[in-house]
Amino acid sequence: MKELRFHGQAIVTGRGSVECLKNLPIGRAFIVTGGSSVVKNGMLAKIEGLLAAKGCQTLVYSGVPKNPPVETVVEGIARMREFAPDTVIGIGGGSAIDASKVMSVFYEHPGLDVAAAFRQAIPQKREKIKLIAIPGTSGTASEVTCFAVLTYRGEDLKVGGKSPAFVPDYAILDADMTLSMPKNVAAETGMDAMAHAVECYTNPALDDFTDAMAAGAIEGLFRHLPASVTTGEPGAREKVHNYQCLAGCAFANVGTGLDHGIAHAFGGKYDLGHGLVIAVALPYVLEFNSRDASVREKLARLAKRVDRGDFVAAIRELNTLLGIPASFKAWASAKPTSPPTSPSLSKTRSKARPESIPSPYRRTTCRLFCAPSTKAGAFNNKTQY
């Protein structure tokens, strides 16, 4: 027997779909967001305007960093207690949405020590706060998954937690949120979505439902990711935004694999962007896993589906097209001012190069933590984004 869960109350799609906020019963909204991109692209102002027009009170909690630390969540919950919201809205990348998920759940359980969030039984229900996720990048699918990741910086730990209460009630896939996404972010998050779908598809736990979803996501990403990255064409951005979510619906029920194991350990140690590590390692992981006959057979099926002779070669070609370095060696040896393959990758990557990593992050390690209330072994070989 297997129970499948694909999302919360609804997934709302289409450009301009943030307008649906007008129809949702929201009185006091606590908005959690990351950097300045949602300010610069005007989407935060648009969302605040929509809520204000219906008489909704809002408080914006911004600045959630990449690899969000538990302190950010603790502070956010304190702000929530002062504001007393009925709704939490996570806007932006996976880090902001993850933080909003943890805040909304632990806000309802004041007796629990938030600082030890994932070292105790994670609450399985969220009954008072409505949770809405509006992703601004196209890859993590945090808007539909039951996972959240926090960083314990004092202990150099990156910890994943899992609870049905982390699944947002509404996932709003408004591709207008993604139009200002830089090329390198579109490439890296897009390949993260590809890895979610491929690792799900090659996972032995695949079932009839997730088979169709993962394969459909792979086909769609192959078709639309190149234009989404190279031209930023809105139609392609919208397709990728939808297909990354479809990949998330699939892998949340099946799990991922070695590529994500590498990304958590390596990315955590050097404070590197998740999608870039995932993209670089993916072809190597697939080659390694191809020693298994069932994986070889599945990759052959995928190759036919995307009309290529060899699926791993097709992933390498796609990486090259998107400006992803061919190896960690190639990435590390590139000069900061002269990134490996694409001018658009320079800032993020040069900052993240291992040799320039600030010491507080160099020791960071990743550990996936299975909370006492989750099924034993729930995270065995099933890392999340």
Ligand SMILES: [Zn+2]
């Ligand atoms: Zn991922």
